Amino acid sequence: MLDPAAHSTEVAQQLLGATLHGPAGAGRIVETEAYGGSEDPASHAARGPTRRSEIMFGPPGRLYVYLIYGMHHCANVVTGPEGDGQAVLIRALEPVGDTTAMESLRPVRRRRDLTNGPGKLCAALGIDRTHNDVDLADPMSPVWVEERPEAPADEQIVTATRIGLSVAVDTPWRWYLRDSEWVSAR
DNA sequence: GTCAAGATTAGT
């Protein structure tokens, strides 16, 4: 069962198979990355709370959204004990249900480009910084996480290094579902 | 105040 108060490395794996709901649609989580607090140099929380990262230091189970490269939003689940600064980045989704709204919000050539990346999935689901700090456990929230009906088999879960970093490049804190067509990178 | 870098993406 999903326990946001657990360490981000555990929650990252618990989130695989869960469904992320946003204003414009929903998708099954197929790829995640864990970020730690002060012990993780790649984390926004590495140097203590700042105006951007303060949400990471708040209660677990809330949404942390940030803008990267001036144009893409990334969605994270705050995890761990309050004050620690951990979070899990949602990197890829398999679309669930009607994708009409998602596709009109973010037109793509290939269908797989709709949600196979952290910036892409936010654009498709309509998630941005206005959703910062929402309670992900509440189905009434504009953005929330529906717990998975059952855990994926162990052999379906692949452990890998995180993407796009310039530090801590060897830390194997990325997880994805082996058979998913929607994973952002192998 | 100034400035380099960034948990990305689409296009050449």
Place this chain on the structure above:
DNA sequence: CTAATCTTGACG
């Protein structure tokens, strides 16, 4: 491989 685009956080 590179441009796009702008916020953040470090430094002074």
